[in-house]
Amino acid sequence: MGVFLFIVLCSLMGSVASANGIMLEPDRPFLRVKIFERAELECCYKNAVNNAIWVKRLSSGQPEPVNLSEEVFQNYSKSNGKQCGFLTLKNVKLNDTGMYQCHFNNTDVYTHGTYLQVFKPIEKTINLSESTKNKILTAEGVLLLLCVVIPSASLLFKSKKQNRLEMKKMKQEEENIYQGLNLEDCCTTYDQIERSQTQSQYQDVCTAMEEREEILEKP
Structure with a gap:
């Protein structure tokens, strides 16, 4: 987390001069892309003899050159003395998540870099419309009301029945007192x-x- 904040602060700074005279432009610090979508990374610099190559930082912190293919390719542009390198990933995958930087050959200079995060959205188990959801909520409310009313009514009915039985029993006992006299x-x-x-x-x-x-x- 501290390294990430350090990278963000460095990216927000202006142009930085390296020991080789290369002027580094601030990079985009963070990019979040949905899986299987397109991601474009950019690094810009000045006074570079050769174009930079893209590398990816591994979990161990060591950089590794990005494997180029039809799905992953890089290109360059130059205008007003500023050079920019672009890395395009057509269909990003979860393992593409990581820190991407531009590296200049035969130097130890790296751009600030962009952290690419690939995420997978939560899929709905059941795709329901809003009207269907409202109907389900209404049905749940009715069932909840019935669960409260029915037991209460049953207890009240049992209580009344018990009272009637007790009254009947008392009446029979009174009749038995005078019975046979x-x-x-x-x-x-x-x-x-x-x-x-x-x-x-x-x-x-x-x-x-x-x-x-x-x-x-x-x-």
């Missing part, structure tokens, strides 16, 4: 109890009178 039998039993109590009282009075009479008859 006969009012006539109750009245008969009550009368018998009353009579027995009355007779016992009368019997006690009579017995007491007889005892008194016996006591009085004795001399």
Whole structure:
């Protein structure tokens, strides 16, 4: 990251003179291209005896000449004392990512360079239109609402049913309390109890009178 920032700062600077008298123009620091698309790199300089060749920096930091082909080629232009080298990659691939610089033969002079990044876009798994997406979102909203309403309604129904069963059970228990009781039998039993109590009282009075009479008859 620090090396990349250093390259960017160097590229933003003006022309730089090398020990060989070559004046380096600022390069484009960064270029991002989609895979299989066309990429064009440029390096410009002044006072160079020969045209520069394009090299690519490897991960180890060592430069390696770019392999030219029908898909990868370079050309040059010259105007007003300024020379420019161009590197064209017709169909970039992921392994084309790297730092590209111009190098001058028989010298240790390199241009600032351009970092080329090749990216692969994220592909859609299912290509849906906006109207279809809206319909799916609406359906999801309805399903979510049903998932909330149906369980709530079911719990409410069960609660009401439970209350009805409890009320019915209480009513049956009340009926069972009075079940088997006969009012006539109750009245008969009550009368018998009353009579027995009355007779016992009368019997006690009579017995007491007889005892008194016996006591009085004795001399």
